[in-house]
Amino acid sequence: MSPRKSVAETAATRDRIITSALALATTEGLEGLTIGRLAVDLGMSKAGVIGHFGNKEALQLAVLASAVDRFRLRVPARAVGAAPGTQRLARAFDEWIDYMAEGEGHGGCFLTSVATEFDGRPGPVRDAVLEALASWSTYVKDELRAAVESGQLPKDTDVDQVIFELDGVILAANQSIQFHRDPRAPARARRAIARLLAA
Amino acid sequence: MSPRKSVAETAATRDRIITSALALATTEGLEGLTIGRLAVDLGMSKAGVIGHFGNKEALQLAVLASAVDRFRLRVPARAVGAAPGTQRLARAFDEWIDYMAEGEGHGGCFLTSVATEFDGRPGPVRDAVLEALASWSTYVKDELRAAVESGQLPKDTDVDQVIFELDGVILAANQSIQFHRDPRAPARARRAIARLLAA
Numbered sequence: 567m568s569p570r571k572s573v574a575e576t577a578a579t580r581d582r583i584i585t586s587a588l589a590l591a592t593t594e595g596l597e598g599l600t601i602g603r604l605a606v607d608l609g610m611s612k613a614g615v616i617g618h619f620g621n622k623e624a625l626q627l628a629v630l631a632s633a634v635d636r637f638r639l640r641v642p643a644r645a646v647g648a649a650p651g652t653q654r655l656a657r658a659f660d661e662w663i664d665y666m667a668e669g670e671g672h673g674g675c676f677l678t679s680v681a682t683e684f685d686g687r688p689g690p691v692r693d694a695v696l697e698a699l700a701s702w703s704t705y706v707k708d709e710l711r712a713a714v715e716s717g718q719l720p721k722d723t724d725v726d727q728v729i730f731e732l733d734g735v736i737l738a739a740n741q742s743i744q745f746h747r748d749p750r751a752p753a754r755a756r757r758a759i760a761r762l763l764a765a
Numbered sequence: 766m767s768p769r770k771s772v773a774e775t776a777a778t779r780d781r782i783i784t785s786a787l788a789l790a791t792t793e794g795l796e797g798l799t800i801g802r803l804a805v806d807l808g809m810s811k812a813g814v815i816g817h818f819g820n821k822e823a824l825q826l827a828v829l830a831s832a833v834d835r836f837r838l839r840v841p842a843r844a845v846g847a848a849p850g851t852q853r854l855a856r857a858f859d860e861w862i863d864y865m866a867e868g869e870g871h872g873g874c875f876l877t878s879v880a881t882e883f884d885g886r887p888g889p890v891r892d893a894v895l896e897a898l899a900s901w902s903t904y905v906k907d908e909l910r911a912a913v914e915s916g917q918l919p920k921d922t923d924v925d926q927v928i929f930e931l932d933g934v935i936l937a938a939n940q941s942i943q944f945h946r947d948p949r950a951p952a953r954a955r956r957a958i959a960r961l962l963a964a
Contacts, residue, residue: 593885598796674884682881685873685944686792696944730953734937738929741936745884745895754929 580618580628583608587629592676595683596626596691626691633676634698640665642705651713652763655706659759662736663752666743674744678737703729713763728762735759779817779827782807786828791875794882795825795890825890832875833897839864841904850912851962854905858958861935862951865942873943877936902928912962930961 619625645658684692713719735758742751818824844857883891912918941950
């Protein structure tokens with residue numbers, strides 16, 4: 567980074583690197599991100615790429631943070647207008663399923679894939695993924711509790727069991743979209759979720 | 766491989782390499798398998814390791830085939846004695862959940878993790894994973910059909926929907942065991958499966 571570059575230019579380059587890294591990590595995994603490949607994709611030097619972050623792990627964490635931001639804006643933020651409880655959850659899961667099937671229709675959910683990639687690799691990236699998953703679970707738990715309190719779901723609902731099964735539906739949708747490229751996956755996921763939220 | 770070695774010795778060494786590679790791939794992923802690391806673990810030369818397979822991809826395929834064999838012996842083979850239909854499926858899923866929670870209790874399912882690892886990497890490994898998943902789906906579908914025909918499940922059961930949701934439960938159990946190390950995961954998975962097979 568030349569000291570002559572403005573703060574805005576530096577931030578724009580950083581964003582461009584993160585966008586490119588996120589696209590690369592979507593197919594290659596976050597561990598498969600290589601500075602060399604990224605430098606080629608961006609027409610930059612390796613030092614130019616890494617200079618914005620310091621090291622590969624810091625780049626991985628920046629990519630993850632960006633993916634979490636995108637998810638928040640794309641999924642829970644669009645469900646804010648729905649009534650608390652099952653309606654808001656149904657909307658959020660609907661948005662998530664749409665999000666997974668977007669683009670070429672087989673991108674799936676980046677965060678879901680990264681969770682599997684890092685399940686056996688302790689360290690800051692795994693911790694950041696765990697934090698993102700915990701934040702989502704808290705969101706779902708709060709809405710499920712609101713649903714129980716308002717009588718939308720039975721009083722004896724095992725909220726943690728419903729969260730476990732909702733997670734499973736998302737994982738199945740992700741696998742079905744990414745791996746099997748099954749065009750019926752979104753409809754199957756919606757049906758499973760509707761049943762869980764009507765229980 | 767020295768030409769003086771017997772066929773049995775060669776096969777034993779090959780098995781030893783595969784066992785070690787499977788253990789390494791369980792934490793590092795199948796793509797994270799490196800011949801160098803494996804050679805160190807086994808006290809062999811890199812050439813000695815790779816000589817048994819030809820290249821890394823052939824080693825990956827051998828590891829995968831070994832994991833599929835272990836799965837078959839551990840899961841469907843133990844359900845053979847159960848009555849066809851929902852009882853056999855319940856037994857098979859029960860064995861699978863036990864299998865996932867074995868060892869240190871957070872190994873999860875190797876094949877499930879590899880499926881996610883290779884969903885975006887076309888090639889022979891991905892094809893082999895797809896074949897293994899398809900073979901499992903066929904097994905489940907046959908038993909679900911037997912269940913419908915014998916009246917254990919309603920005539921209008923959407924068999925593909927049940928398969929999708931059963932897959933989701935296994936994926937959720939795998940994530941919950943491997944990533945969250947949640948000791949309640951096996952019980953949650955069994956409860957979800959019992960509900961799907963009683964529908």
